[in-house]
Amino acid sequence: MVSRFGFIIISFVSLLCCYTIAKADEIRDMAITALAIAQPNSFKNNIEYCGLIGYHRSGALLFSPPIPGFKNSCNPGLNPWAWREVVATYHTHGAHTYDSDAEVPSLEDMLADFAEGTDGYIATPGGRVWHVSVKDRKAYLLCDVGCITSDQRYRECEGLKPASEYTLKTLKQRIDEDEVVCE
Ligand SMILES: [Zn+2]
Secondary structure, eight states, rough: OOHHHHHHHHHHHHHHHHHHHHHHHHHHHHHHHHHHHHHHHHHHHHEEEEEEEETTTTTOOOEEEOOOOOOOOOOOOSSSSOEEEEEEEEEEEOOOOOOTTTTTTOOHHHHHHHHHEEEEEEEEETEEEEEETTTTTTTEEEEEESSOOTTTTTTOOOOGGOOSSSSSHHHHHHHHTTOOEEE
């Protein structure tokens, strides 16, 4: 009897685990789709585009269409639709530049996501995709150069090649130690 009860608990916990992972995968895939759609206009106009990812009242996971922002910022809006729950934001980084933070999340990106308590997904000119995880207080490189559309002018700068993850501290180190010259 005891063991059967234990089995039930284990089954429940493992179901819960996999449901959470499946949800996380869905959100990631949705973010990559939204970012891929936003990239061409972001390169053409050299500004950020952004939007929200969340559960609609119907229960469907959706993203709001990418809206134009500015050179270094973008506000995805508050609640354009009848969201039941907003689970993430997404934004692009405009066209190719050799600035040290073009191919990684900026410190401001991470700080804003942490302050708002909402995960962020970011596309870079090189076609990299990042996930800023509020839970882990880290940014993870989800997929590397060319994962989604990259700017035709994009050229990899060896010295600016990002690591696969950053904390606020290691990201600040990257910016502080940036002496790379790529033209
Ligand atoms: Zn950013």
